[in-house]
Amino acid sequence: MSKKINLLFLLCNVLLPFFSLAQFTISGTVTDATNNPLPGVSVIHLNSFVATSTDANGKFSLVIPKKTGTLEFTYVGLARQTVPVVEVGESFVIKMKEDVGKLDEIVVTGLASSVRRSNLGNAVSTITSKQLVGTTVQPTMDAALYGKFTGSNISANSGAPGGGISIKLRGITSLVANSQPLFIVDGVYYDNSSINPGLNSISKAAGQGNTNFQDNPSNRIADLDPEDIDRIEILKGASAAAIYGSRAAAGVVLITTKRGRSGKPRIELSHSIGVQMQLKKLGQRQWTEDKVLASYGASAVPLFRGANGQIFDYEKELFGNKGLMNNTRVSISGGNENTTYYAGFTRKDDEGIVKRTGYKKTSVRLNLDQKVTSFIDANFSANYVTSNADRGFFNNDNTSTTLGVSFVSTPSWVNLYPDANGNYPNNPFAPSNFIQTRDLMTNREHVDRILLGGTATWKIFNFSKNSLRLIARAGMDNYTLNTIAIFPRELQFEKDGNGTNGASIYGTTLDKSTNFGGILVHNFKLSGNLEFTTQAGLTSENLDQDNVVNTATQLIGTQTNLNQASAIEVQQTKTIQKDRGFFVQEEMNYRDLVLLTLGMRGDKSSRNGDANKLYYYPKGALAINLHKLSTWNASTLSQLKLRAAYGESGNFAPFGAIYSPLVSAVFGGSTGSLITTTRGNEALVPERQKELEGGFDIGAFNNRVSLEATYYRKTVQDLIFNVAVATSSGFSFAWKNVAAIRNQGVELALNATPVLNKDLQWNFTVAFWKNKAKVTRLDVPAFNTGAFGATLGTYRIEKDKSPTQIVGIGGPSDKVDPQSGVAVYGDGEPDFNLSSYQDLVYKNFELSVLMHWKKGGDNINLSTLLSDIFGTSPDYDAMTLDPAKQLTNGKFRLAALGTTARPWVEDASYFRVRELGLTYRIPKHVFKNIADVKVGVSARNLINIFNYSSYDPEVSNFGSNAISSNVEVTPYPSSKSFHFTLTVNF
Template identity: 70%
Template sequence: MQMRKLLLCAWVLLLGITSWAQQAITGTVVDASNNPLSGVSVQLLNSSIGTTTDANGRFSISVPNKTGVLQFSYVGFQTQTIDLATATVDLKVTMQGGGQGNLQEVVVTGIASSVRRSNLANAVSSISAKQLVGTTVQPSMDAALYGKFTGANISANSGSPGGGISVKLRGITSLIANSQPLFIVDGVYYDNSSILPGLNSVSKAAGQGSTDFQDNQSNRIADLDPEDIDRIEILKGASAAAIYGARAATGVVIVTTKRGKSGKPRIELGQSFGVQMQLRKLGMSDWTAQKVVAVFDSSRLALYNASNGKTYNYEDELFGNKGFMSNTRISVSGGNDATKYYLGYTYKDDEGIVKRTGYQKSSFRVNVDQRVTNFLDLSVSANYVNSQADRGYFNNDNTSSTMGVSYVATPNWVNLYPDANGVYPKHPFVPSNFIQTRDLITNREKVERMLVGGTGTWKILNKGIHDLRLIARGGIDQYTLNTIAIFPPDLQFQSGGNGTNGASINGTAITKGSNLSAFLLYSLDISKDLNLRTQAGLTAENFDQDHVLNTATQLIGTQTNVNQAGAVQVQQTKIKQRDRGFFVQEEANYKELVIATVGLRGDRSSRNGDANKLYYFPKGSVAFNVHKLGGGLSLGPISQIKLRGAYGESGNFAPFGAIYSPLVSVGYGGTTGSLINITRGNTNLKPETQKELEMGTDIGAWNNRVTLEFTYYRKIVDDLILKADVALSSGFQDYWQNVAKIRNTGIEIALNATIFDKKDFHWTQTTSFWQNNAIVTRLDVPAFNTGAFGATLGTYRIEEGKSPTQIVGVGRVKEDGADPNTGLAVFGDGEPDFNISSYHTLTYKNFDFSFLLHWKQGGENINLTTFLSDNFGTSHDWNDRDLDPSGQKTNGQYRLSITGTTAQPWVQNASYFRVREMGLTYTMPKEWFRNIATVRVGVSGRNLINVFDYPSYDPEVSNFGIGAISSNVEVTPYPSSKSIHFNVYVTF
């Protein structure tokens, strides 16, 4: 109600405001050789008014009055500014080469404001459209982020098509919640839920060990088309993310999509064709009669001898599909000073490396910016997505039914191929023939999604030293996810008394999210040296999700409808959340010498024990540009020295429903009812709170051709929520409680350099280093193991004074240094020692070459694929003899012989070096096409070069998906892939 009154009052006020006279500013932009520059961005600072230069370098822009500053920016050139008060009638602007790194880019610092990076007091990573998709075709938006910004650890829960990526920013921020940051797309809160498809009813993956995130589900940020994105900003720390309050403890990813610019219509067409293949082949182990007896027993010799020495390459059979990939893109943009538009359409069709898997997606976007009057601007964004992913059936199970488990249980002399009548033989060692499973099962996700957002800006006052605006922003994110999993009754693990005699699992999740905010933004130029900028506003976010999962078993014949079954189970999960808040922020800029910001966010939520209680999240920062002292120091080659410091707090809600004692349905004596669950709710739960101090320096040299950014942070995550045991006499087993604290400390370094900048040859690079260390500093419950499958095989252990991602297991006291009191030894840590990435762009005449290198050092995985394959003698190195100190046992025999006494064999180093992306493009001479179109052709690839000792398909893997802990556990996943693409781009 208060927000409605605010908007109504503002509208009444605006009706009485008269318009100001428009002034047309024209000119030409050229380089140092007087050649016109096309596509230069021309922006009136502190406004939404902007345009770009045409093919002749000309521009025309209408401004409210002849005051203010025009900013001219162009990649590879220094940003220029022109004071309109002293401007000539027809401007001529000369852009100087040498670049300014990325210091002139504008970065979000509040919900309603932004600042140039040269004045920024926070470490905010940004990714441009060129960095995101300019090198090669990306399978999904989340996958496109790999290795492109500091402070992030990214891994996939499997390589299956359609997404499923875990992103952690600056270490562990929760022990139970998922690790994903908050995504905001054009001002709309973008849901990134990971919804269970119900495969557990067949796989029984959650029957032992951790029960979370084991359904091989994807996450919904994959719906966003990377081709639509103009730039991404990652608010990694609480000091930057505090303005988003109780949803921002895991960081914030702000996505801005492409928009139209003034000028004639610009039409861009793109088409790529490619192929993806298995990232790494392991090969299959050879067999002898002696090995058959050693692995199984003598009763299997007859089966082995019956094969007559014939073997089968099952690795190629299962993972050897050369998946055809196609990506079609068209966009149209343009407009004038009053109206700008952008329309984009993408159709993607990717086959997987496993037959009958793949991903298809259609995405249509419309963005419109409209200047309604001289004092009213509107911006609207709309995006419709329709996708389908066939994901196969992999990862952990406790029924030996997934294709991965069946594959590792298959010696290469066992024949699993169907006969002439299409009858598949039964697997002799496990109840699943993976070829039959691949050919007959369905595991499909279908998504239909609509996102609409809008921003209205009312310019209440723009006169002299005052600028006051009222900004209203809102959005709706709505989608329907259908999951279909069908396991026919004639599958080996579903027939003959096995399994459930067929299963049809159909899920429907309807998700609706909305957000609305209104805020005032006031800028006051007290003098030419001092500017104050104030913003204050109200926010409201709503989230509703209704997930119905129907599991039908005992299927009738070949029927797959859920009503054609002997047994049907229905599970419904509803999530409703209402958040309300406010924020205020004050920014002061003195001569661009000192830039200080303070702010406060207050949030209340239905997720809290007291839904009406406000929790407060303050922030403060200061940047000091040393080089501007005394009007500008002479520092030789040093062109910038900035010292910066920031502090902020942000939060994370308790798990949905944790404040209540949930009810479970029961049936007894022909009647039904509800019982209170064994977990007691806690109405006194507080949000998990993150408090972070960040300090750093930015240094630029040689007119900022080289820039260095260094950041140190110390982040305390307090009031972490866990289930704590209670006395059984209470009638409960456990309850939710704030019981733990974690400290993360780390450093981030980014080096940007223009290495060469000549007439025909340009070379720029960005190299980043990041490192994080975490310690549990408070634990009000006894130390406990979590996140894997027990101490025998390796597990995570939460223990005060230790890393929350330490990997422990049973161990030998002398060899492994095991604690004699617990019998546990520390074998590694899921957290990497460090990451280094390096992105390079080289241009020679009409050729563009770019590549991305990524080195991750340290960090261990719990590799249970090796454990399972050892048990069946199929490990690729089973016959090697380089592990047993005595040299007597093969590697497979040795690992199995020490199982139960130590978990050491299964905890393995996950370091790697890889060329993540590589692309070469040639721009054909425009005169070849009568100067009508610009045509570029090229070839590109992903993950083409990979160097690692990790003895499996890919060290970037996680059986537990987006879980905060245990994102480094491997259990027979869908392998990762590498790809190569041929691309054509045409611009009119």
């Protein structure tokens, strides 16, 4: 009997939803503002959770329990509309309008739930596909983010093709650990490592330090094709990111790629051709015999005389290549009510502004959505990317062999060009002939990457008042990164006993990341006014990364194979990480008036000292839509929302910090291991971020004007650092939780549509943000870190001071702290950022402009130091710095060397027109309504205004390093570009 009862219960749960839905059918058509049918519009009966979407002709049919309640219509970019069921007639047609205020856009609030922006309790920035790539062609996905959302500080470690971007959200969140946000693409955890190619064995840039930061590698997020992206959500605050736990202290970037909609196949073809060139030219010093004598001594004068007045424009030679850029894009999408698909193909081929550098990438994507049964849905995403990036040889070095350092070491009257037989002369003023190095060396990254993700949703039951869904999710991110650096033995710094007689450096990184999740989501309507959404789930994330760098020196002849060398060194780094977690979240919605979210995440990880210990991260958010009050009568204001949120998130210790590592050693001809001088600490706890934010959203004139204002206060506790310890302990350094930082800031975003009519539409966004940070706890004495020491300017971690303050030795006119012996010269943190995006559509023309102003923020500019030392600075002979007008600029700066660091710390403020695009849509009748054709011209970094004395104030010699990212040492210069684009839609 009990078995029969159980079977009956199971049948009721499975079959009852079908019987309960088969009661009343509603049909209709949905169109846009110009009466064109809209396929793919989501239609939901709010009283029963029953949903469908419109077909290719904009038609839909929906079976609901009874002829009561409300229908909701939503479509990306259009305003949500609701219609009472009782008003639906037999020939029902609804016309949707543009969502000018973006209050109806859907924003993710959990791992499996979302809400309309108008109901959101915390600040989340969103970037649409149009904002990301709609103005101009983007070199990489990360570079496309510049200036497009509040709370960000973005810098580049190299202008080389293929990327290399550092992104920080709402200030510093770590001293040494990962400072980059977590990227998730269609539910798949996306690895964004920067992996060094082994150039340090030639450049000696890091000396005995960490080699990861000065080899200017690209970021792996550059592999993602920006043309595939439909939408980006940036969870900057802990209240939004807490649901992602121990990986989310630096924020979370959720990326959703494009998917198909039901209807006939839609085909898009586009091709752009462009050219990029050096962003800013500095020029070269003008030489005389007296200047040569003063800079290089009497032995150089005969060389200058032998040049017979011949001058070589080496800046143009090195950075003057007009790099041709080609980008081809093909996509097709469509489907029916059960199956939809999206397929995209992109081929990018960009030449750099330095000869023999460039970036080639091919990306193929396939996204499928399938309604398996009436109660099971599934979607699948697959992406394959292969790319080659030739990045040159730049940034810091201690051997004067990089292209940048040898360039600033060389006066313009020395002939470095090869003779008729292709033989390059030695550079008499540097260990490297940079033309020879550029022409003969290789520094290439090759990537093969595949991303797979899938989600299955089982609607366990779906009644009029409550529903339950089970969501299963899995993702895999696998890539192989091959780095190849070849320095032939005929290079000046490799031959004649000067170096290693040639070097061949091959690196291989195998990276496999997987993530799995199971989530239950329950929706419950207690009454017509109160709704609850409950979700709970389990998650699993795994990382297995194996990096091997083989360095072969003493090459045999012209061979570059590793086995064709007399000396081989192998370095291997393995990173294995396993994270497990759970989360619960409850969302309450009372008439869209009061919205409350409470949640908790629990995490454990193999990165922790106790791999089985759970760390908990709570979150909460409250939003009150005052305009929903029954007594509201302010006709001008269409929205007034107050919101407050609190959350916590974490950051793991650097990999291996819980152990005291071993290094290989040889004892009497036998191999063995030694413990290093750094002591591990198994008691380390994750860095913990706690953030409280509050704000308000105002909409006016039917939301054609809206303002979002947010204030946040974020503390990051238990910051980890490798501190000096008493050598009597047997170690010199040890990992400890020693500090805390407080970030506080303001974010403002104004959106408006001042003009909206048949012929003219004008939309604009103005965003303002600023952040201030302070060290609030420091368990060890204040210390300097990053850059190259106090003589040239460095960073100092000191209680009650900014963690990015720049200090250095001080002269008589500087305010020197008597205890530390250094003076404060600046701060890497900007005073504020202000950006503006304008979009103007007049009939068939569209003009889009993105402008960005960064005020304040300082760099340590060591490119100028090096060019001063070698006497080649373009402004060396100007007299604009010395108040007494006695010394030239070069001599004035050099006179300060060893006395004060002030000359090397520069204001990095700038104003840019980052993107500018003009398109024309050719009338459809020209092509007999078969195709929609657009032509356009665009530019990136067209206008750049700054007083910074080098090529670009957006630099970072130390890549994604948490602290010292505002340091410049002869980088690959930034570029500006121009494009012509043709797009055809069928």
